[in-house]
Amino acid sequence: xxxxxxxxxxxxxxxxxxxxxxxxxxxxxxxxxxxxxxxxxxxxxxxxxxxxxxxxxxxxxxxxxxxxxxxxxxxxxxxxxxxxxxxxxxxxxxxxxxxxxxxxxxxxxxxxxxxxxxxxxxxxxxxxxxxxxxxxxxxxxxxxxxxxxxxxxxxxxxxxxxxxxxxxxxxxxxxxxxxxxxxxxxxxxxxxxxxxxxxxxxxxxxxxxxxxxxxxxxxxxxxxxxxxxxxxxxxxxxxxxxxxxxxxxxxxxxxxxxxxxxxxxxxxxxxxxxxxxxxxxxxxxxxxxxxxxxxxxxxxxxxxxxxxxxxxxxxxxxxxxxxxxxxxxxxxxxxxxxxxxxxxxxxxxxxxxxxxxxxxxxxxxxxxxxxxxxxxxxxxxxxxxxxxxxxxxxxxxxxxxxxxxxxxxxxxxxxxxxxxxxxxxxxxxxxxxxxxxxxxxxxxxxxxxxxxxxxxxxxxxxxxxxxxxxxxxxxxxxxxxxxxxxxxxxxxxxxxxxxxxxxxxxxxxxxxxxxxxxxxxxxxxxxxxxxxxxxxxxxxxxxxxxxxxxxxxxxxxxxxxxxxxxxxxxxxxxxxxxxxxxxxxxxxxxxxxx
Amino acid sequence: xxxxxxxxxxxxxxxxxxxxxxxxxxxxxxxxxxxxxxxxxxxxxxxxxxxxxxxxxxxxxxxxxxxxxxxxxxxxxxxx
Numbered sequence: 277x278x279x280x281x282x283x284x285x286x287x288x289x290x291x292x293x294x295x296x297x298x299x300x301x302x303x304x305x306x307x308x309x310x311x312x313x314x315x316x317x318x319x320x321x322x323x324x325x326x327x328x329x330x331x332x333x334x335x336x337x338x339x340x341x342x343x344x345x346x347x348x349x350x351x352x353x354x355x356x357x358x359x360x361x362x363x364x365x366x367x368x369x370x371x372x373x374x375x376x377x378x379x380x381x382x383x384x385x386x387x388x389x390x391x392x393x394x395x396x397x398x399x400x401x402x403x404x405x406x407x408x409x410x411x412x413x414x415x416x417x418x419x420x421x422x423x424x425x426x427x428x429x430x431x432x433x434x435x436x437x438x439x440x441x442x443x444x445x446x447x448x449x450x451x452x453x454x455x456x457x458x459x460x461x462x463x464x465x466x467x468x469x470x471x472x473x474x475x476x477x478x479x480x481x482x483x484x485x486x487x488x489x490x491x492x493x494x495x496x497x498x499x500x501x502x503x504x505x506x507x508x509x510x511x512x513x514x515x516x517x518x519x520x521x522x523x524x525x526x527x528x529x530x531x532x533x534x535x536x537x538x539x540x541x542x543x544x545x546x547x548x549x550x551x552x553x554x555x556x557x558x559x560x561x562x563x564x565x566x567x568x569x570x571x572x573x574x575x576x577x578x579x580x581x582x583x584x585x586x587x588x589x590x591x592x593x594x595x596x597x598x599x600x601x602x603x604x605x606x607x608x609x610x611x612x613x614x615x616x617x618x619x620x621x622x623x624x625x626x627x628x629x630x631x632x633x634x635x636x637x638x639x640x641x642x643x644x645x646x647x648x649x650x651x652x653x654x655x656x657x658x659x660x661x662x663x664x665x666x667x668x669x670x671x672x673x674x675x676x677x678x679x680x681x682x683x684x685x686x687x688x689x690x691x692x693x694x695x696x697x698x699x700x701x702x703x704x705x706x707x708x709x710x711x712x713x714x715x716x717x718x719x720x721x722x723x724x725x726x727x728x729x730x731x732x733x734x735x736x737x738x739x740x741x742x743x744x745x746x747x748x749x750x751x752x753x754x755x756x757x758x759x760x761x762x763x764x765x766x767x768x769x770x771x772x773x774x775x776x777x778x779x780x781x782x783x784x785x786x787x788x789x790x791x792x793x794x795x796x797x798x799x800x801x802x803x804x805x806x807x808x809x810x811x812x813x814x815x816x817x818x819x820x821x822x823x824x825x826x827x828x829x830x831x832x833x834x835x836x837x838x839x840x841x842x843x844x845x846x847x848x849x850x851x852x853x854x855x856x857x858x859x860x861x862x863x864x865x866x867x868x869x870x
Numbered sequence: 871x872x873x874x875x876x877x878x879x880x881x882x883x884x885x886x887x888x889x890x891x892x893x894x895x896x897x898x899x900x901x902x903x904x905x906x907x908x909x910x911x912x913x914x915x916x917x918x919x920x921x922x923x924x925x926x927x928x929x930x931x932x933x934x935x936x937x938x939x940x941x942x943x944x945x946x947x948x949x950x
Contacts, residue, residue, distance in 0.1 A: 315885050323887035323922055419887075419923060439881070461881065492892040493885045527890055607930040611948070612893060781877035783884070 279457075279468055279712045283704065284310045284435075286473040286694055287455055289442040289498060292320035293418065293683035294662025294690075295477030296425035298641070301691025302473075303432035307698060310469060312440045312458050314493060314786075317426045318419075321479055321491045322683065325418030327395060328410030329375075329680035331368035335389040336408040339400060341365045342860060344409065346402045348678060349863045352671025353813035353830065355511070355838070357854035358862060360639035360667040364678075364685045366858075371684040372411055380424040381413050397675040397870070410677045417680060441786055442497060443715040445474065445505040445658070448708050453643075453658035455707075456501070457715040461786060464779030466719065468712055472704055473657055473694035476502065476635060476643075477687060480663040481797040482515075485628035486736075486743035488526045489518060498664040500793025502635045503800070503843035504714070507645055507655065510666040511633035511839050512797065513805035513815045516674055517748035519565040521627025523585035525612035529605065529624060533590060534558045536601050540569065541587045541621065542577040548586075561870065563748075566626040567816060570749035579623065587621035626748040630674055632814065633804075634666035636840065641665075641690025646840065651851035657705075659694055661686035668838065671853075672813020722788050728773030731788045738765045738791075738798050746805045752819045755806040762795075762802045763846075769795040800841040807848050810835040813868075827867040836865075871911055879915050887922040894929065898950040906943075913939045917947075 286302045288295045291313035302309040313320070332339040344365040349356055376382055376390065383391040392408040400407035413420035429436075443457040443466065455471040481496025482488040499509055520529040534540075540558050542548045552568040553560035560568075569586050578584050590598060590605075595618045598606060609617040636644050637660050638652060647653035662683040669682055745758025769791055776784040811820040811829030820829035837850040855862045871879070883895035895918060906914060917925060917940055927933035928944050935944045 315882075315887075319885070319887045319922065321887055324889070416923060419921075462878070489889060491886060491889045492896075493887075525889075525893055527893070604930055604932070608890075611890070611929075778873070778877075780874045781881060783877055783881050786881070 279466055279716075281468045281470050281707070282310070284308045284469060284471045285698055286310070286475065287312065287469040287471045288475040288477055289456060290320070290477035290479060290662070290664070291317035291436065292477060292479050292662065293322040293421055293425070293680065294687035295475070296422065296429055297684055297687025298475050298477060298659070298661055298691035298694070299429050299434045300425060300432060301688055301695055303429060303434040305695040307695065308435075310435050310437055311429070312437045312442050312456070312469070314439065314441050316438050317436065318422050320422060321494055322418040322422050322680075324491065325680050326415040328393065328412035328417050328677045329372060329421075329684065330395070330398060330409050330675070330677040331372040331411055331681065332365065332409055333369055333372065333390060333392060333411065335385060336392045337400070339407050339409055341368065343400055343402055343407065344368065344398070345857070345860075346863055347398055348669060348675055350403065350866070350868055351397050351673055351675040351678075352669070353673055353868050354832070354836065354865050355514075355668065355671030355812060355853055357639075357668050358857040359854050361669050362857040362860065363639040363689075364667070364669050364681060367685045367688070368681055371681070371688060375421065375424060375684065378424040378428045381420055382411055383413060395677045398677070421680065441789060442501060443718070443789065445501045446707065446711045447505055448705060452656045452705055454705055454711070457712050459719075461781055464782060464785070466712060466715055468707065470704060470707055472698050472702060473659065475641070475690050475694060476660040476664055477662045477683075478664045480631040481794060482628045482631060484738060484742050484794050484798040484801065485515075485747070486739035487521050487523070487625050487627040489521055489528045489627050489629045490526075495790035495794050496664070496797040497790065497793045498660065499635060499800075500796040503796040506844055507635060507643065508840040508842045508849075509633060509797070509800045510636040511668060511671075511804070512800040512841055513808050513839060514632035514672050514813060515628055515801070516630040516632065516814050517562075517566050517626045518629045519562050519569060519626050520588055520624040522608065522612045523580075523623035523625045526627050527608055527612045528627070529588060529608065529622065530602075533588060533602055533605060536590070536597065537593055538588050538590045539592075540565070541589050542572045543579045543583065544577060548572050548577070563814070563816065566748040569626055570747060573625075585623040585625045588624045589621035590617055591619060591621060630679060631663055632666070632668075632670040632672065632674055634664050635660040637661070637665045637667050637686070639667050639686070639689065640693040641686055642693055646849065646851065651840070659690040661690040672815060718789070718792065719785070722772060722774050722785060723777050725771065725773045728771040729768035731772050731774065731784065731791050734765065734768045734772065735791055735794065737768065738762070738795060741765055742798050742801065746802050748816070750805060750815065750817045752817065755802070758802050759806050762799050766795050766799055796843055799846065800843065803846055804839045804841050804848060808835060808839060830868075832865055871908075879918060883918050888926060890926055891922055894947060894950060898947055902946055902950055910943060914943050916940075917943055
């Protein structure tokens with residue numbers, strides 16, 4: 277079959293923050309650049325980021341990139357690569373100022389500087405006291421950021437392919453990446469984007485969990501494509517959870533609700549946090565609260581028919597306080613739980629929020645993979661940035677406001693690296709004859725299969741397996757059985773059937789293709805989590821508890837290393853954490869406590 | 871509404887920037903959309919074209935819905 281071929285210097289898959297930032301670098305360098313997106317760029321999930329972007333501008337009080345670096349290494353529970361972290365925090369100011377020049381409407385101080393506010397985990401003087409480091413545009417930072425960068429791209433003549441879904445990475449026999457196959461949703465037509473540089477900026481895959489704050493679009497398409505092309509996935513056991521998402525919906529209930537006096541209760545109406553954190557109670561840190569909630573549910577004290585959630589009670593608060601101090605919470609309760617929180621408690625569960633792992637990259641944005649004994653061999657022509665990539669700056673746990681910084685710094689860095697590589701003058705390499713075969717075969721299989729698995733049911737089975745076996749608080753036996761279960765779900769995911777065979781706007785087909793990506797991420801997560809026998813950052817195991825020998829359950833002697841999941845045969849290898857920063861001394865291992 | 875138009879609208883409802891809208895709009899498409907007349911379906915499609923926060927503000931009452939064509943749809947979405 278003859279497939280149309282579109283030739284570009286570069287293709288960027290994903291038009292969220294990282295994709296738009298890298299596209300600016302390429303287009304402004306005069307390179308012919310295509311950006312593919314499943315949705316209009318300003319509908320990317322970056323829009324949902326409210327907190328701000330971290331940069332040690334020091335506009336409100338003294339600050340330094342070295343302090344920011346310390347906080348990020350500590351936040352990562354020492355799993356972050358210290359060269360990449362130094363690179364990120366030192367580029368932060370430049371990236372924020374650039375964004376301001378693109379027209380980003382940052383909040384300002386009275387003297388006209390960018391206003392900065394404090395955010396959890398960001399401290400001055402190496403962990404001494406909170407510092408104001410977050411730059412924000414009201415509570416719509418991600419939204420404003422995307423608009424500013426989209427406009428800049430329009431000016432720079434970036435070519436957008438909106439409502440296109442990338443299907444597969446194209447590699448030649450030497451492993452060079454030559455572009456992607458993609459499907460135009462309006463027509464169902466499959467097209468080859470033949471390029472000299474391919475940048476993945478496809479965001480996270482939070483939809484692998486039953487309860488997720490992520491929008492439906494976060495289906496890990498870049499990770500699925502990378503995995504199918506033989507690229508390992510790094511540190512996939514590390515997912516950040518938020519304690520209070522609305523049960524069954526995932527919509528976030530802000531921590532402010534507990535701050536205003538909200539109480540968590542189990543099925544016996546008991547205020548169970550008194551047992552887990554006698555002093556802080558419901559205001560204990562996110563991980564402590566999440567673990568307590570999971571323990572209550574696992575020990576049969578959950579609420580509802582399936583005993584699978586706990587209650588967040590604010591019925592004792594004055595309704596006026598709720599309306600005034602917690603705007604929008606009543607609407608969220610009514611809309612997503614069918615509960616008026618003034619009269620009844622809200623059902624909540626720990627909810628997946630952010631993916632720390634991803635496609636392994638160097639801080640230059642170039643994708644790296646193990647080859648001939650070198651774990652960081654560059655994959656020629658392939659770059660990744662943002663939540664889909666693992667540089668690794670977040671390590672085992674991300675600090676708030678470092679995600680928007682990540683996509684700015686590494687989006688730009690991936691773009692710069694691609695420009696540098698392309699300026700070296702390499703021509704388009706010849707496409708393999710079967711460049712689109714894999715994608716066409718996947719679509720044909722979906723269209724022709726009879727008696728296969730239902731997409732919705734398979735997705736639900738995956739999400740429940742991930743939630744129950746690899747949630748916020750993990751148990752050795754559950755992880756073990758979780759591996760068996762997710763491999764069973766994988767069998768179904770390889771045999772999906774769709775009823776609608778139309779070419780134009782076939783959303784059933786698109787969702788089936790997304791499911792084939794999600795399952796790669798779910799499998800990588802479960803197997804990587806089962807293998808890591810310590811607790812570190814967001815990966816907390818019941819059988820790796822806090823002891824004098826292993827504070828917080830962390831075991832540096834054995835586990836100070838990155839996981840690499842090899843999707844070809846479901847095996848795991850490891851590579852060292854880079855403890856050597858670019859210009860300063862190593863931030864030495866320490867117990868992480870706040 | 872023609873199949874292709876409906877499916878395009880569906881995609882633009884089930885893949886939003888905000889999870890809140892994913893859930894609300896998907897639910898409405900599955901349960902309420904068929905009961906709208908042609909004009910109301912068109913009004914819904916225009917609402918779905920709005921920026922996520924603008925639409926969410928309408929649905930939560932943070933912003934006032936002044937367009938008489940949209941008001942009944944917004945009321946239905948709030949109940950969906």
